[in-house]
Amino acid sequence: QVQLVESGGGVVQSGGSLRLSCAASGFNFDYFGIHWVRQSPGKGLEYVSFIRQDGSDKYYVDSVRGRFTISRDNSKNTVYLQMNSLRAEDTAVYYCAKDLRDSYTFDYWGQGTLVTVSS
Amino acid sequence: QSALTQPPSASGSPGQSVTISCTGTSSDVGAYDYVSWYQQHPGKAPKLIIYEVNKRPSGVPGRFSGSKSGNTASLTVSGLQAEDEADYYCSSYAPRNIFVFGTGTKVAVL
Numbered sequence: 001q002v003q004l005v006e007s008g009g010g011v012v013q014s015g016g017s018l019r020l021s022c023a024a025s026g027f028n029f030d031y032f033g034i035h036w037v038r039q040s041p042g043k044g045l046e047y048v049s050f051i052r053q054d055g056s057d058k059y060y061v062d063s064v065r066g067r068f069t070i071s072r073d074n075s076k077n078t079v080y081l082q083m084n085s086l087r088a089e090d091t092a093v094y095y096c097a098k099d100l101r102d103s104y105t106f107d108y109w110g111q112g113t114l115v116t117v118s119s
Numbered sequence: 120q121s122a123l124t125q126p127p128s129a130s131g132s133p134g135q136s137v138t139i140s141c142t143g144t145s146s147d148v149g150a151y152d153y154v155s156w157y158q159q160h161p162g163k164a165p166k167l168i169i170y171e172v173n174k175r176p177s178g179v180p181g182r183f184s185g186s187k188s189g190n191t192a193s194l195t196v197s198g199l200q201a202e203d204e205a206d207y208y209c210s211s212y213a214p215r216n217i218f219v220f221g222t223g224t225k226v227a228v229l
Contacts, residue, residue: 035218037165037220044122044208044220044221044222044223045157045165045208045210045220045223046220047210047217047218047219047220050216050217057216059215059216059217060217061120061217062120095164095165100167100170103153103170103171104151104153104155104212104218105153105155105167105170105171105210106155106157106165106167106210107167107170107176108167109164109165109166110164111163111164112164
């Protein structure tokens with residue numbers, strides 16, 4: 001079955017960096033794009049970033065563009081989110097989600113990893 | 120891109136129906152038939168329940184249905200059950216290859 005497992009969250013000071021990982025299994029990883037979505041404590045969902053299956057296209061929401069970098073290693077079935085210049089407002093649970101091809105839909109989600117940026 | 124607007128809460132008794140609206144603009148909800156809905160129980164990850172406005176993934180009960188008119192999409196839960204008590208979020212594809220989520224609706228089963 002499809003499984004996505006995030007890791008790498010933790011507490012970091014404002015201005016610091018963190019790298020999140022999303023390890024995938026149970027599907028042909030090479031064939032699907034992966035998204036990152038975040039949720040601040042007690043708040044709603046916010047879209048963060050997307051990487052195409054071959055890494056050829058990457059998209060970011062305006063609030064993280066220039067600070068976050070998405071990448072993937074298809075040999076390890078893993079997507080990464082490098083987060084630099086972190087701000088208090090980046091505090092959230094970060095979910096990775098599998099893209100349902102040609103459907104602009106997140107069909108499977110990981111359990112999330114919590115990032116806390118302390119000021 | 121602003122968040123899509125959903126009512127903060129909705130409720131119904133077991134067996135009743137509840138409909139949640141999701142209002143966007145002519146640049147997102149009104150422009151694409153790529154509206155999806157997600158159910159989230161407390162402390163859990165979101166789960167896809169409707170995609171492309173009105174399609175149900177395998178395993179999602181038929182009591183969940185979706186529709187769209189103009190800039191507003193809707194999710195209807197018919198025959199409410201206790202396990203339907205959760206937060207619900209809509210999402211739409213938006214310009215510049217990003218997505219926008221709704222503000223979320225907490226559904227209570229009375």
